[in-house]
Amino acid sequence: MAKMNFGGVEETVITREEFPLEKAREVLKNETIAVIGYGVQGPGQSLNLRDNGFNVIVGQREGKTYDKAVKDGWVPGETLFSIEEACEKGTIIMCLLSDAAVLAVWPKIKKYLTAGKALYFSHGFAITWNDRTGVVPPKDIDVIMVAPKGSGTSLRTMFLEGRGLNSSFAIYQDYTGKALERTIALGIGIGSGYLFETTFKREAVSDLTGERGSLMGAIQGLLLAQYEVLREKGHSPSEAFNETVEELTQSLMPLFAKRGMDWMYANCSTTAQRGALDWMTPFHDAIKPVVEKLYDSVESGVEAQKSIDSNSQPDYREKLEAELKDLRESEMWRTAETVRKLRPEGC
Numbered sequence: 173m174a175k176m177n178f179g180g181v182e183e184t185v186i187t188r189e190e191f192p193l194e195k196a197r198e199v200l201k202n203e204t205i206a207v208i209g210y211g212v213q214g215p216g217q218s219l220n221l222r223d224n225g226f227n228v229i230v231g232q233r234e235g236k237t238y239d240k241a242v243k244d245g246w247v248p249g250e251t252l253f254s255i256e257e258a259c260e261k262g263t264i265i266m267c268l269l270s271d272a273a274v275l276a277v278w279p280k281i282k283k284y285l286t287a288g289k290a291l292y293f294s295h296g297f298a299i300t301w302n303d304r305t306g307v308v309p310p311k312d313i314d315v316i317m318v319a320p321k322g323s324g325t326s327l328r329t330m331f332l333e334g335r336g337l338n339s340s341f342a343i344y345q346d347y348t349g350k351a352l353e354r355t356i357a358l359g360i361g362i363g364s365g366y367l368f369e370t371t372f373k374r375e376a377v378s379d380l381t382g383e384r385g386s387l388m389g390a391i392q393g394l395l396l397a398q399y400e401v402l403r404e405k406g407h408s409p410s411e412a413f414n415e416t417v418e419e420l421t422q423s424l425m426p427l428f429a430k431r432g433m434d435w436m437y438a439n440c441s442t443t444a445q446r447g448a449l450d451w452m453t454p455f456h457d458a459i460k461p462v463v464e465k466l467y468d469s470v471e472s473g474v475e476a477q478k479s480i481d482s483n484s485q486p487d488y489r490e491k492l493e494a495e496l497k498d499l500r501e502s503e504m505w506r507t508a509e510t511v512r513k514l515r516p517e518g519c
Contacts, residue, residue: 173369186356186367188336196357197225199350205358206231206262208255208281209269210241213294216324217268219244220331220363231258259284264354266292271305272483274298278307288347290314290354296376299344301476315345318359318367319375327363336365344372380470385463392499395420399504409507417504418511 173184203226207218210232221228222245230246231253232238238252246252259265259281269277275298285291291309293299296317298307309315320327320339327337339359343351359367370378383389395416402412428436437445469475482488499505 184369186341186359188360188364188366191356191360193224193360196360199353199357200226200264200361203227203263203354204229204261205264205266206258207266207268208232208258208277209267209273210237211268211270211273213268213320213324213327215240215244216320216326216328216331217266217294217362218246219328221358221361223331224361224363226361229253229258229261231255231262256280256284262289264290264292264358266294266358267298268294271295271297271479272488274307275305275480275484278305282310285310285313287312290316290348290351292355292358293317293372294319295379296342296372296374297380297476297479300373300376301473304473304477304480309345311345312347313345314347314351314354315343316351316355316358317342317344317372317375318355318362318364319370319379320362320364330365331363336363339364339367340370340375341367342370342372342375376476377467377470380475381463381467384466384470384475390459390462396502396504403503409503410511413504413507413511417508422515 173186174190175182176185205221205226205228207214207221207228208231210218210230214230214232218228218230229251230241232241233255241252242248253261255277262284265281265285267274267281278298281291287310291313293315294317296319298305299309299315302308318339318341320337322337330337339362341355341359343355346352348354356367399412399416402415403409407415424436424440427439437448440448482491485491
């Protein structure tokens, strides 16, 4: 493990140079990796592992997702099984079901967690709040995590491009004494760029905070607020959307993704620079109390309980689709559809 300096703070990271793919294959050469669930993370992680030469099988209930696995080359009865069969065959059980599905399927999985096996997650939710989820693993297995910092689709796309998506890793329970090696080998096997250390709780709390904050919830709230003000002041939908969303995603995000916010500022007009520097502090001061409130709600388990309660309702899918439909059909995102059609081909 290497020590790296992140903004003046030293952290432990593991790179593909110090833990190469050949070493990962050696560590896991006698393991059968059973990927349970073929939804968001399942396809990317299982396909990358398969392409990297590991012994992988998939466990999935029959239906559309099962059919997708067949199309991706998983063979029923050979590499594609029911959840129960895959759990029985696997020495490492990669639980990549949604948080809601984990709660429902856990009794089936637990039955096959015999001594020495490893239980793997890509999210700390079920274990961190196991007083609420009921996911309490046996004491005689390893419980580990590799959490890619992005979607399974991104993990697969970047793998095929020869790149890697960074991941965090954690050990919750080390029964065999091999938990760390198993974890890092899996992290390399699924195509991680570099791996950084965390805990199940820190991953779960930061993940839920990020999703509700800058990654999804806050960004939609901020964009909508600015769009609404511009529209209310007489600006056209096209102008309001371009100044709020299109310029951000198509022009500015690639700049600060490449070399940082300071570099993006340096490559904008002096008028933009002055305004950004003047207004970043009022925005920070207004938003930070909201983020603190959000963090407290996540850390205390309130957000986890909300998720558990809503996901367990029989009409959850219908209610969710209604909310997403309202978002999709709002003026701002209907404007987005037109703007995207007007982009030059290939953009």
